[in-house]
Amino acid sequence: MKTVGVLALQGDFEAHAGAFARAGARAAEVRTVEQLEAVDALVIPGGESTTMLKLMSYYGLFEPLKAFAAAKPVFGTCAGAILLAGEVLNPPQASLNVLDMTIERNAYGRQLASHVARLRGHALDGDAELEAVFIRAPIIRRVGDSGKILATHNGDPVLVDFGRHLVATFHPELTQDSRVHKLFLRKVEAR
Amino acid sequence: MNYLDETFRVKVGLAEMLKGGVIMDVTDARQAEIAEKAGASAVMALERVPADIRKEGGVARMAAIRKIREIMANTSIPVMAKCRIGHIAEARVLEALEVDFIDESEVLTPADEEHHVDKRAFRVPFVCGCRNLGEALRRIAEGAAMIRTKGEAGSGNIVEAVRHIRTVVREMKQITVLGREELMAEAKRLQAPLELVEYVHEHGKLPVPNFSAGGVATPADAALVRQLGAEAVFVGSGIFKSSDPETRAKAIVKATTHFDDPKAVLEASEELGEAMPGLDIRQMDESQLLQTRGW
Numbered sequence: 311m312k313t314v315g316v317l318a319l320q321g322d323f324e325a326h327a328g329a330f331a332r333a334g335a336r337a338a339e340v341r342t343v344e345q346l347e348a349v350d351a352l353v354i355p356g357g358e359s360t361t362m363l364k365l366m367s368y369y370g371l372f373e374p375l376k377a378f379a380a381a382k383p384v385f386g387t388c389a390g391a392i393l394l395a396g397e398v399l400n401p402p403q404a405s406l407n408v409l410d411m412t413i414e415r416n417a418y419g420r421q422l423a424s425h426v427a428r429l430r431g432h433a434l435d436g437d438a439e440l441e442a443v444f445i446r447a448p449i450i451r452r453v454g455d456s457g458k459i460l461a462t463h464n465g466d467p468v469l470v471d472f473g474r475h476l477v478a479t480f481h482p483e484l485t486q487d488s489r490v491h492k493l494f495l496r497k498v499e500a501r
Numbered sequence: 502m503n504y505l506d507e508t509f510r511v512k513v514g515l516a517e518m519l520k521g522g523v524i525m526d527v528t529d530a531r532q533a534e535i536a537e538k539a540g541a542s543a544v545m546a547l548e549r550v551p552a553d554i555r556k557e558g559g560v561a562r563m564a565a566i567r568k569i570r571e572i573m574a575n576t577s578i579p580v581m582a583k584c585r586i587g588h589i590a591e592a593r594v595l596e597a598l599e600v601d602f603i604d605e606s607e608v609l610t611p612a613d614e615e616h617h618v619d620k621r622a623f624r625v626p627f628v629c630g631c632r633n634l635g636e637a638l639r640r641i642a643e644g645a646a647m648i649r650t651k652g653e654a655g656s657g658n659i660v661e662a663v664r665h666i667r668t669v670v671r672e673m674k675q676i677t678v679l680g681r682e683e684l685m686a687e688a689k690r691l692q693a694p695l696e697l698v699e700y701v702h703e704h705g706k707l708p709v710p711n712f713s714a715g716g717v718a719t720p721a722d723a724a725l726v727r728q729l730g731a732e733a734v735f736v737g738s739g740i741f742k743s744s745d746p747e748t749r750a751k752a753i754v755k756a757t758t759h760f761d762d763p764k765a766v767l768e769a770s771e772e773l774g775e776a777m778p779g780l781d782i783r784q785m786d787e788s789q790l791l792q793t794r795g796w
Binding site for chain 1: 507510511519520521522537538540542578579600601602624625626751754755758759
């Protein structure tokens with residue numbers, strides 16, 4: 311069985327590890343370059359993107375993460391999606407620049423604008439609506455040709471397939487629905 | 502209360518996102534910028550840090566709105582603010598201001614010595630302090646989406662934070678080994694709702710994130726409370742009352758993430774200036790303690 315690493319610098323990494331366990335996969339926390347080298351795929355969880363950026367730079371993780379993403383699957387949720395985007399707005403900030411997309415931080419507003427949405431018309435298995443938890447969430451403003459939009463909310467892309475990689479602006483790890491995690495696991499197992 | 506309730510889940514969702522991080526007390530936009538640049542996961546906007554509240558005395562209230570606005574306008578990370586225990590109107594003002602989290606805090610002078618705010622009635626999430634499991638469960642029953650052990654704010658002394666986190670963790674462990682028929686008596690002893698005692702019995706943890714506060718002054722202090730089970734750390738006076746806030750803020754962020762790696766905590770502890778001066782809790786008068794506010 312392959313091992314999915316969960317970047318555990320800050321944020322809801324435990325929730326992701328739990329979600330992968332429910333989906334039948336093995337997850338391991340990743341805080342160092344050595345731990346990164348030992349996993350087959352990586353999740354960058356929700357949390358504060360600015361905090362994670364600082365910790366990446368303090369510990370020289372920036373280039374190793376870029377190199378990892380050039381070869382192996384990476385799944386980013388919320389802050390993780392921000393860190394993978396090629397361009398970040400509100401305010402502009404550095405990123406790993408892995409995916410051809412533009413994303414705007416805190417685009418719905420502050421915490422009072424956080425909400426749960428039930429998404430229909432998604433491209434996941436089955437017809438059941440997808441419960442999507444948005445917490446101070448970003449909005450994807452542009453998706454390059456390499457991205458395939460799998461779900462939208464108010465017309466904005468919220469789940470995008472980039473071939474080897476996957477991004478969500480919501481938090482599938484905070485629900486009991488395993489479909490998004492299973493989709494990522496299929497990418498991992500296919501390699 | 503229903504833990505699958507959507508509003509409650511959205512509140513707890515933000516608390517989940519703050520795990521593994523450091524929430525720093527700041528009193529102006531410049532400090533907020535230093536905190537964000539050092540890697541804080543959120544800032545707590547207040548007028549005076551606890552050490553100054555302790556020194557200057559008087560009534561400590563919700564911070565000036567202008568101050569909180571200035572901090573909100575100059576940071577991209579979540580901004581929290583404190584209201585007095587039981588001060589429903591201050592809490593409503595902070596909600597109207599759209600702060601991201603309200604701390605119903607013992608650091609401010611309580612407005613109500615009997616009742617805490619009914620936090621279920623709000624859309625903004627609340628964090629509350631506790632010294633033991635019963636207190637934690639009462640606050641959660643009132644709707645708190647995050648718990649922080651109180652410690653002794655503004656003391657620069659970690660001993661009370663350790664006492665409180667150890668107490669909560671020990672009391673939770675004890676509940677997990679009880680039989681179902683023992684839970685009602687345990688709920689009576691803890692003065693907490695049965696359904697929350699049942700939740701702890703089943704899961705071995707609180708239904709909301711459990712952070713630590715009150716007395717963290719060094720990177721090793723932060724690593725200590727993380728090792729004892731705190732999922733994130735609040736630092737009040739410890740950063741901006743030290744001789745080198747920027748370096749210390751970064752060091753505490755590093756030690757909070759790598760709490761279980763002594764070499765990383767060692768590296769974070771190198772070349773720090775003077776920590777804030779500390780207070781010996783045993784030499785303090787009971788009336789000077791902030792942790793005994795609230796129940």
